[in-house]
Amino acid sequence: MRLKRAKGVVMAGLLASSGAALACADVGCDPTWSLFGGAQACHNRVVIAPGNDSRVNLLALLRDSAGLGLTGAVAGGGDYPKTEYDETGFGHTFLDWGMVTRAWVPAFDPAAEPPVDAIDGPCGAFRAATPQFADALAANRTLPQAERTALTAARAQLVARCADPKLPAVLPGVAASSAPGKAFLGYLAASDAFYASHYGEAAQGYAGLVGAADPWVAETARYMVARAWLGEALVHSMDEYGFFGGLKAVDKAAAQRGKAALADYLKAYPKGRYADSARGLERRAMWLSGDFAALGERYESVLAAAPKEGEALVDLINETDGKYLSTSDNPNPRGGGLLLLAAADLMAMRVANPDDRYDMGVAGSPLDADVLASQQASFLRAPQLYSFLQANHAFYVAKDYARVLQLIPDDAKRASYTPLAFSRQVLRGQALAAKGDPNEAGFWLELLGGAKALWQRPTVELALAMNWERHGKLAQVFAAGSPITDRMVRDILLTHSAGPALLRRAALDVANPQEQRDTALFTLLYKQLSRGDYAGFRSNQSLARTDAPTDGLWGFGPGTIAPLGVFAKGRTGDGGFACPALIATAATLAANPQDVHARLCLGEFWRLNGFDGFTALDTAPPKGQLGGAANDYPGKPLARGAIYASVISDPRSAPDDRAYALYRAVNCYGPSGYNSCGGEDVPIAARKGWYDRLRREFPKSRWAKKLKYYW
Structure with missing residues (x-):
C-alpha cells in the first residue's frame, strides 16, 4: 500500500471499515x-x-x-x-x-490511482456522502421545503469548510423550527465536530439523535456514535507527520466505548445500511482495545468466508497482516x-x-x-x-x-x-x-x-x-532439448559459471534466443580481453553484431540486453593518446602480451567505454547460490591501474608511454581521492611521487603540462 502524506488521509484509513496494512510498499x-x-x-x-x-x-x-x-x-x-x-x-x-x-x-x-476519498481523506468521504443526505431530506415529507433548501446549502458549506477550516462557521446562521429540521440540523452540527476532529463532542451530539423520529437520522447517528468514539481513541496516537504511534498511544477507554456502540448499532440494525461497515469497524475496535484473541477469531472467520479473489480480498489480507500477524503490538499472533x-x-x-x-x-x-x-x-x-x-x-x-x-x-x-x-x-x-x-x-x-x-x-x-x-554438469543446461529454458537461470550461469568453450557454443547456437547469444558472446569477449586471452578475443571479435547496442554497460546483468556492440564499435582514443582499432590492439597483445603501447591502448578502451569499476562479470555469487558453485573460466581480471603500474616500473617503456602512464595513474584518484581504476590502492605519498616524477623526468611532455594537481 502507498501511504499518503497528509495526516487526514492516514486518519481516514484508520477509520475505514476494512482498513489497510500500515506498511510501506x-x-x-x-x-x-x-x-x-x-x-x-x-x-x-x-x-x-x-x-x-x-x-x-x-x-x-x-x-x-x-x-x-x-x-x-x-x-x-x-x-x-x-x-x-x-x-x-x-x-x-x-x-x-x-x-x-x-x-x-x-x-x-496496486498501481491504479486511489479513489478521491483516499486522496482527500475524511473530507472526500464527507463530500461523497452528499447524495445520501439529499435522499434522506427528500424522503422526509414533513420537512418544510425552505428548511430542506437551507440544510442542503449548509451541508455543502460544511464540506467546503472541512477542506478549509479558515472558512467561517456555517451552522449559527441556519435555523430550523420543525422537528425533522432540528434533527437534521443536529446531525450536521455533530458532523461538523466530527470532521473537525472534535470526536468527543461529535459522539455526544450523535448520541442525542438516536431516538430521532426520522429513520435515516436515527440510524446514521447511532452508527456515527461508534465512529466518533473510535476517532477519539486515535486522536492522540498520531505524530506531527501523521504516522500512527502504536496501540500504546491509543485511548483504550474511548476504544471500548466505540466497541460498545458498534454492538449497540448492530443489535438495533442487524441488517442496516451500515451493518457491513460496522462489522468491519468491530475488527478495528478489537484492535484498538488490544483484544487480539477476539480479533484473531474474527479474522479467521472473515477470511474463510471472503471471496478468493478481488480487491476486497487484498484489502482484507493487508489488514489482517498489519493489525494481527505482523504487528509487535500482538503478544501472541498464533492465537x-x-x-x-x-x-x-x-x-x-x-x-x-x-x-x-x-x-x-x-x-x-x-x-x-x-x-x-x-x-x-x-x-x-x-x-x-x-x-x-x-x-x-x-x-x-x-x-x-x-x-x-x-x-x-x-x-x-x-x-x-x-x-x-x-x-x-x-x-x-x-x-x-x-x-x-x-x-x-x-x-x-x-x-x-x-x-x-x-x-x-x-x-x-x-x-x-x-x-x-x-x-560439474553445466553443459547439460545448454544442451539441445534441455529442460532448463528460463532466461534468468541460463544468463546467470553464462555470466558466472561457464568457461570459454561453453560460452562460444552458446553464442553460436542459433537455437538460443538472440539476446542470450549476445549475453554469451559479450561475456566471452569481456573475459578474454580482461584476462589476457588476446588470441581468443581476436578469433571471436568478428562474431559481434555490428547493429548490437553499445550502451547499457552499467545496467547489464541477467535478463538484460548485452552492450555487445562496444567490442565492435567502442571508442579506442580521444585524440590525446593515439591508439588503433581494438582488434589491432588485441593482435599486438596476442603476439606480445607485454607490448607497452598496446597495454596502454587496452587501458584506453576500458576508460573510454566505462569499464572502470565494472565487476558484474567478475564477482561470483556465494557458493550456495546459482552461479556460485562453479567457475570454469580461468584467470583473473586485469585492472587498468595495474597496467599503469607495470608501465611505470618498466625501464624499457618509451618516454611518452611512461609519461602517459604516470599521468593516468595520478588521474585514477582525481578528483575524489578514491581509486577509480581498480587494482591495489596506493597511498597519497606514492601518488605525489608519480606527480613529481612526471614533472621531473618529462617536464616538456604534454602530460606534465596538462597535469596541475595530484590527489
Whole structure:
C-alpha cells in the first residue's frame, strides 16, 4: 500500500471499515538465486516458506484451503504479470506482493490511482456522502421545503469548510423550527465536530439523535456514535507527520466505548445500511482495545468466508497482516484459527540466510519444536499442512534433513500442484539437495511435469540447474532439448559459471534466443580481453553484431540486453593518446602480451567505454547460490591501474608511454581521492611521487603540462 502524506488521509484509513496494512510498499532488490526460503527478504518465492512476506503465505494458504490453485496456469494460456521498475531482476522465479496481487487477484491493480476519498481523506468521504443526505431530506415529507433548501446549502458549506477550516462557521446562521429540521440540523452540527476532529463532542451530539423520529437520522447517528468514539481513541496516537504511534498511544477507554456502540448499532440494525461497515469497524475496535484473541477469531472467520479473489480480498489480507500477524503490538499472533496459526508459525521459523553476509538473522530464537508439537490437535483437519510446518521446522531450524524426507513422501509425478502440494515437494527436493542425495536431479526432472502454474516451473528449473552446476554438469543446461529454458537461470550461469568453450557454443547456437547469444558472446569477449586471452578475443571479435547496442554497460546483468556492440564499435582514443582499432590492439597483445603501447591502448578502451569499476562479470555469487558453485573460466581480471603500474616500473617503456602512464595513474584518484581504476590502492605519498616524477623526468611532455594537481 502507498501511504499518503497528509495526516487526514492516514486518519481516514484508520477509520475505514476494512482498513489497510500500515506498511510501506515493496521496494526493489536483487533476489537471492537459491531455493533457500528461511530468511526474510524483499522478494518472495512461489513456495510457501518462512521468509516470504506473510501476506504471500496467507493468500497461498487461503486459496489452497479453498481447493484453488494459482490463477492463470501457463498451460492454460495465463501469463506472468507485467513487472514494475523495481521487479525487473525477479525474472519468472521470484515475486513480490504487488506481482502476487496482479496475478493471483487480477481484479486488483496496486498501481491504479486511489479513489478521491483516499486522496482527500475524511473530507472526500464527507463530500461523497452528499447524495445520501439529499435522499434522506427528500424522503422526509414533513420537512418544510425552505428548511430542506437551507440544510442542503449548509451541508455543502460544511464540506467546503472541512477542506478549509479558515472558512467561517456555517451552522449559527441556519435555523430550523420543525422537528425533522432540528434533527437534521443536529446531525450536521455533530458532523461538523466530527470532521473537525472534535470526536468527543461529535459522539455526544450523535448520541442525542438516536431516538430521532426520522429513520435515516436515527440510524446514521447511532452508527456515527461508534465512529466518533473510535476517532477519539486515535486522536492522540498520531505524530506531527501523521504516522500512527502504536496501540500504546491509543485511548483504550474511548476504544471500548466505540466497541460498545458498534454492538449497540448492530443489535438495533442487524441488517442496516451500515451493518457491513460496522462489522468491519468491530475488527478495528478489537484492535484498538488490544483484544487480539477476539480479533484473531474474527479474522479467521472473515477470511474463510471472503471471496478468493478481488480487491476486497487484498484489502482484507493487508489488514489482517498489519493489525494481527505482523504487528509487535500482538503478544501472541498464533492465537487465531488454523490459517493464521500456520502463517504465524512460518514467520516464527525465520532464520539467517547462510549465503547472505548482510543477513544478521532475526531477534530472539526461532519457534521451539515443543510449541509446534503442542499444536497437533489444532491441525487434525489439515494433516498435510501440519506435516509441512513440521518439515519446515526440521529443515530451517533443526537442519534435520532426514526428518524432512520422512514427513514429506515423494509425490513428484502429479499432473499439477496446488500451492501447498507444490511447496511440500520443493521442500523435499531441498532436503535431498542438503543430504547430497544422488536421486536429487531425477526428482526435479519428475517434478517439472506438474509444475504448470505461474512461477512453479522456473522454481524447479532453478533447482535442477543448481544441481547440475554443483555436479560439474553445466553443459547439460545448454544442451539441445534441455529442460532448463528460463532466461534468468541460463544468463546467470553464462555470466558466472561457464568457461570459454561453453560460452562460444552458446553464442553460436542459433537455437538460443538472440539476446542470450549476445549475453554469451559479450561475456566471452569481456573475459578474454580482461584476462589476457588476446588470441581468443581476436578469433571471436568478428562474431559481434555490428547493429548490437553499445550502451547499457552499467545496467547489464541477467535478463538484460548485452552492450555487445562496444567490442565492435567502442571508442579506442580521444585524440590525446593515439591508439588503433581494438582488434589491432588485441593482435599486438596476442603476439606480445607485454607490448607497452598496446597495454596502454587496452587501458584506453576500458576508460573510454566505462569499464572502470565494472565487476558484474567478475564477482561470483556465494557458493550456495546459482552461479556460485562453479567457475570454469580461468584467470583473473586485469585492472587498468595495474597496467599503469607495470608501465611505470618498466625501464624499457618509451618516454611518452611512461609519461602517459604516470599521468593516468595520478588521474585514477582525481578528483575524489578514491581509486577509480581498480587494482591495489596506493597511498597519497606514492601518488605525489608519480606527480613529481612526471614533472621531473618529462617536464616538456604534454602530460606534465596538462597535469596541475595530484590527489
